[in-house]
Amino acid sequence: MAKKQKRVLLALGWYDYRLHQGIEKYAQEHGWHLYADFAREKVIPWGWEGDGILAWLGAGDDLAEFVQTAKRPTVDFSLRRAQLKFPRVLEDHAHAAQLVAEHFLTRGFANFMFYSDADNWSYEERGQGFIKALAQTGHACTWLRWHQSPAFATGREEWKRKRNWLATQMKQATKPLAVFAASDQQALDVLESCERVGIKIPEEVAIVGAENYLLAPDAMQTPISSVDTNLEILGYRGAELLDQ
Known part of the structure; x- marks a missing residue:
C-alpha cells in the first residue's frame, strides 16, 4: 500500500520567500502536499483538515486562533506569542x-x-x-x-x-x-x-x-x-x- 501523502499548511502571518523556499525544498524531498494559498491570499482556511501546520504567528489574532483550534501538529517560526506552547524554530x-x-x-x-x-x-x-x-x-x-x-x-x-x-x-x-x-x-x-x-x-x-x-x-x-x-x-x- 502506498504511503499516505502528508498534507501541510503554510500559515505564515509574516512572509518571506526564502522561508517558503526552505519549506518547499523539504516538502519536495519528502513528498508532502504543501498548501500555500494563505501565503498569497491571506484568507484563513477555516475548516481545513490536514496533517500539520508551519506557522509564523505574528500580530493577527485570527490566524493564531485558527492554528490553536485546528489541533494539528504545529511548528511556529515566531516568538511573538510565546504563551502558545508550540515547538519553535527561531532566528538566532x-x-x-x-x-x-x-x-x-x-x-x-x-x-x-x-x-x-x-x-x-x-x-x-x-x-x-x-x-x-x-x-x-x-x-x-x-x-x-x-x-x-x-x-x-x-x-x-x-x-x-x-x-x-x-x-x-x-x-x-x-x-x-x-x-x-x-x-x-x-x-x-x-x-x-x-x-x-x-x-x-x-x-x-x-x-x-x-x-x-x-x-x-x-x-x-x-x-x-x-x-x-x-x-x-x-x-x-x-x-x-x-x-x-
Whole structure:
C-alpha cells in the first residue's frame, strides 16, 4: 500500500520567500502536499483538515486562533506569542547582532547606535544582542527607538515625522558612527535620513541592516550592508521538526 501523502499548511502571518523556499525544498524531498494559498491570499482556511501546520504567528489574532483550534501538529517560526506552547524554530538574533558588532569593531568604530521603529520581539533580541556584544568589549551603545520618541505619530504624518526626527538624531550623533538597524527597511530609513542632511555614507555613518531582504541593494546609489539570518535554512529545519 502506498504511503499516505502528508498534507501541510503554510500559515505564515509574516512572509518571506526564502522561508517558503526552505519549506518547499523539504516538502519536495519528502513528498508532502504543501498548501500555500494563505501565503498569497491571506484568507484563513477555516475548516481545513490536514496533517500539520508551519506557522509564523505574528500580530493577527485570527490566524493564531485558527492554528490553536485546528489541533494539528504545529511548528511556529515566531516568538511573538510565546504563551502558545508550540515547538519553535527561531532566528538566532543574538548571533546575528554579534556578527554585526564584530564587523564594526574590526573597522575601528568607537561610536555605536541601534535603531528600531516598533515594539517587536525580534528587534528587541537584536538590540539586546548588539548592546551585549559591544559591552563585552567595553563599548557603549545608544538605542534609538522611534516608537518611544516624543515625535512619534501614526497616520499620514508618520512617514515625514519619522524621517525628520531620524535626520535630527543622525546629525546630532557623534561621528564616525556605526548604526545597526533592526531590519533592512529601517536601515534604508536611516540611509535616506542621513542623505537628506548631507551626512556621508559610510564615511561618517556606516549602516548595517538585518535579514538581507532588499531585493536589489546593489542597484542603489549607496548600497546597504545586511546580516543574513538564513531564513531558507530556518524553513527547512522547521519542516524537518514537524516531520518528527
